Amino acid sequence: MAAPTIRELFDPEFLASIDRLVMLARRVAPAGSPSEKKSKRPGVGMEFRDFHAYTPGDDFKAIDWNVYQRLGKVFLRRFEEERNLPVYIAPDTSRSMFFGDNPRGHAALKVAFAFSAIALRERDSVGVFPFSNSADMALRPSSGFGRLMRVAQTLTALSPGGDTDFVKSMRKLQAIKMREGLLIVISDFFDPNGIEAVVRALQQVHHRLLLVQLVRKSDADPRLEGDLLLQDCETGEEQNVSATPAVIDAYRKAYKNFQDQLVALAMSRHAGLVHVDVDEDIVDQIAEIFATGAYVV
Amino acid sequence: MTTRLPVLWTLAGIAVIAGVFFLLHRLRVQQRSLVVETTLFWRQAIEETRARVFVQRFRHPWTYLFLVLISTLLWLGFAGLERTPSAARESLVLIDASATMARGDRFAATLALTEDLVEALPRASRTVMLCGGRVRTVLRPHEHARLLRERLAGALPEASPSSVEVALRGQLARKRRGKLRVFVAGDATLDTQWVSSLPDDVEVVRLTPPAEASTANRGITSLGVAPAQSGAWDKIDLLVEVSATGASSLTTPAVAIDSDALAITPERQGSGNAIRFVYRDVATKGQQLDVSLPSGDALGIDDTARFLLPEHRQLRIAIENGVPDLLTDVVRADPALSLVTTSPDVVIRRFGSAFGASAPALELVAEESQANAFLIQHEADQDPYAVLTRLHDRLGLAEIDATEVARRSGRVISMGASPGPVRGLRVWQSLFSNEWNFVASRSFPLFVAASLRWIGGAWTAPATLPVGRHTDLSGARLTSPDGHALTSLGDAFTPTMAGIYQVGNGRRIAAALLDPASTAPPQGAAALPNADAPGSAFDLTTALLLSALVLLLVEWALYQRGRLP
Known part of the structure; x- marks a missing residue:
């Protein structure tokens, strides 16, 4: 399935709801944007960080003379440089995301647009890095709310396809030299190699993480009956299934294990994990997240 | 339990049902194809079902059990399962x-x-x-x-x-x-x-x-003839008995001879539920006599009866000169016999004489020429033993004092039979002498009269019989009223239906119901317990079908609750 056009995806009603979302995000998060974070790099900010022994070439204006009087040694007072983290939007564009009548991919693009709008309003830089079995930089990170239209064009120009392979995709993403930022992964996380491969891949990512899982109610509670030959839309793999109650129970257990591992990953990485039901209104769900503060990474 | 089908067929059917369903359960199912976003969780949820194989694991024993049970019940219903008595x-x-x-x-x-x-x-x-x-x-x-x-x-x-x-x-x-x-x-x-x-x-x-x-009925229960009390040899007295039950009245029957109403007023004898009507001096020439009662009662089948009057025809007898006069005297004394000199029906002669050579004959034979005292010559198609047995009584030989005759003659008195072109009887001439007591016995005139009648073919069997009553008609070939060819077995013949039986020699026998038990069922008959009304017992086939239905409902309920696939 091809990506939708801008008009199809971002209709005026949706754009209006994004405006309201941005206002809501500013009201409930006065401290700054989701990506606002003290940089590890010492700089010229106002907040004291630590003392550092003088070495030739250091800025002499940073010498703390009070310390020199008391200790007879020269130390520099270092301050933390306040910098906004870049936001890297990583929507999953694998085939499974664009399957069916109401594909998760559309929801992923809307989610990506919503987070982009919020970040750009906060003067953060936003880049777009779609992935499936690889990752590419579709839009170089840059700031300015005026770039929102550019983001929208980039999102609608994405080409769906490929299998989901988190290991390869995250490795490719790591290979792109970018400073540390907030990586928003928007996906169903259905990697044919299993949730273990997803966890392994995301553990290696050095960015802060916000995981947006696109779900449907039928994911946890499939409504299938009888003897079925299921075909994976990505891999083409066929699976004989007799949808007996016992098999349905086993499916639910497998899905719960998948969810548990995803939650464990988020907790271990101090990452956010957001569930977005693709069959419900996307903006309302994100707005609810901001309203409850659950967005905090 | 048993079945209308052979037991082996029934068991084979059950085995086939179980086998077919077992095979079907093992056959790979025809799945519904469905493309999904991922098979990740299904793969973990179920054991891999191998594709492109003929059989699969036997996975649904309860479903199989239900199918076999339901099908077996239906099969047993078809096979006609019955309770074994x-x-x-x-x-x-x-x-x-x-x-x-x-x-x-x-x-x-x-x-x-x-x-x-x-x-x-x-x-x-x-x-x-x-x-x-x-x-x-x-x-x-x-x-x-x-x-x-x-x-x-x-x-x-x-x-x-x-x-x-x-x-x-x-x-x-x-x-x-x-x-x-x-x-x-x-x-x-x-x-x-x-x-x-x-x-x-x-x-x-x-x-x-x-x-x-309504059980009111009247019917003809007896019909018979007897020699006319008046002594006329060519007339009989006719008796018709009419019985009635319930409110039926006893009316005089209508009697017709060869379709002409009989103009004789009957005498009424008896009273109560049975009246005998006696018609005197009815001329008898073998005519057909029909008796009928007014119809309209409960049973119509006993309201008519058909009768054949005896055929009283004088036999023409010619006697050779030299034959003992005693025989001539007996012939003269019998009104059914007439002495003639030409065209005789039967001749009486000495053995070897040419007198009336081609006619059936009573012949007197020298004692030395014949071993048997009485030698019967009968038709070739008759059984000699049956002829001897029958004629021993009919000719009155059972009445003679054979022992005395044998004592006086010094010879064994015996009977013999042999086939011949015409009927005949050869008797020792010495038996007709006064030395032996045969001619002096009371059975002698009877023997002569009966012998001449038998030789001449005069019909002596009763011309009318009640249905179901035996009569002596050994070996006769008959045609029943409904056209079936019959042969009497042994000495007895029993008519089984009312009507006229044709006998092989052109004569006829009438059979009529004449059954008092049919007209008025006896009250003292055995009271039998009534059988259960058929169909009142619970039909086993219905039970089988109901059981199958119940099992079907149980299976449906289990399916709805997710207990069965």
Whole structure:
């Protein structure tokens, strides 16, 4: 399935709801944007960080003379440089995301647009890095709310396809030299190699993480009956299934294990994990997240 | 339990059902194809089902069990599962098709009840017999009940007494070990004493429709002739007995001879429920006599009777000169015989004489020329032994004092028979002498008269018989009123239906119902317990189908609750 056009995806009603979302995000998060974070790099900010022994070439204006009087040694007072983290939007564009009548991919693009709008309003830089079995930089990170239209064009120009392979995709993403930022992964996380491969891949990512899982109610509670030959839309793999109650129970257990591992990953990485039901209104769900503060990474 | 299908077929059917369903369960199912976003969780949820293989793991034992049970119940219903009678009990259904069943629509109602009963009886052990004038087996064990309906189509009560008891006695004589339940379908009466003496393993019950409202009836119950009391040899006295039951009146019967009304006023004898009408001096020449009563009573079949009057024809006898005068005197004394000199029916001559050479003859033979005192010459197609047996009595030889004759003659007195072109009788001439006591005996005139009648072919058998009564007609070839060729076996012949029987030699015998039991059923007949109404018992096939339905509902309920795939 091809990506939708801008008009199809971002209709005026949706754009209006994004405006309201941005206002809501500013009201409930006065401290700054989701990506606002003290940089590890010492700089010229106002907040004291630590003392550092003088070495030739250091800025002499940073010498703390009070310390020199008391200790007879020269130390520099270092301050933390306040910098906004870049936001890297990583929507999953694998085939499974664009399957069916109401594909998760559309929801992923809307989610990506919503987070982009919020970040750009906060003067953060936003880049777009779609992935499936690889990752590419579709839009170089840059700031300015005026770039929102550019983001929208980039999102609608994405080409769906490929299998989901988190290991390869995250490795490719790591290979792109970018400073540390907030990586928003928007996906169903259905990697044919299993949730273990997803966890392994995301553990290696050095960015802060916000995981947006696109779900449907039928994911946890499939409504299938009888003897079925299921075909994976990505891999083409066929699976004989007799949808007996016992098999349905086993499916639910497998899905719960998948969810548990995803939650464990988020907790271990101090990452956010957001569930977005693709069959419900996307903006309302994100707005609810901001309203409850659950967005905090 | 047993089935209408052979047991092996039934078991094979069950095995096939179980086998087919087992195979179907092992066959790879035809899945519904569905493309999904991921098979990740299904793969973990189920054991891999191998594709492109002929069989798969046996996965649904409960479904299989339900399928086999339901199908087996349906198969057993088709196979006609039946309860096995306890202790291999056999059933014998005797349908009364006698004259008494001609009342109203009792016969049709009885047949309907019988057909329903037979449907409910175990197929392998039931026999149905139709007991009219003769007993016919209309359904044998293992035959389908539908055949009974076809075989009884067009069956009607016959103008004959009930033969149910005769049939039952015959079946009991052939009865094997085990219990026998006899259904008497209809109103046939059985002897109370005999029924009560039946063995314990024989149960007799009655299957009969509700009694008719009106039972008033009258009928002809006896018909007979006797030599005319007036002494005229060519006339008879005719007796007609009419009986009545209920409110019926006893009316004088209408009598016609060869379709002409008999102009003789009868004498009425007796009173009560039976009146005898005696018609005197009825001329008899072998005419057909019809007796009838006004119709409109309960039973019409006993309102008419047909009779053949005896054919009293004078035999023409020619006697050779030299024959003892004693024989001439006997011939002269018999009004049925006339002495002639030309065209005789029978001649009396000495053996070897050419007198009346081609005519049947009573011949006197020298004692030395013949071993037997009496040598009968009969038709070639007759059985000599049967002829000897029959004529020994008919010629009055049983009445002579053979011992005294033998003592006086010093010879063995014996009878012999041999076939010849015409009938004849050779007798020792010395028997007609006064030395021996044969001519002095009272049986001598009888012997002469009977011998001449037999040789001359004068018909002596009774011309009218009640249906069902034996008569001496050994070896005769007959044609029944409905056109069937019959041959009497042994010495006895029993007419089984009313009407005129044609006898081979051109003569006829009339048979009439004349059964008092049919006209007025006796009150003292055995009271038999009634059989259960057919179909009242719970039908096993219905039970099987209901069980299958219940199992189907249980399976559906389990399926709805997710207990079955």
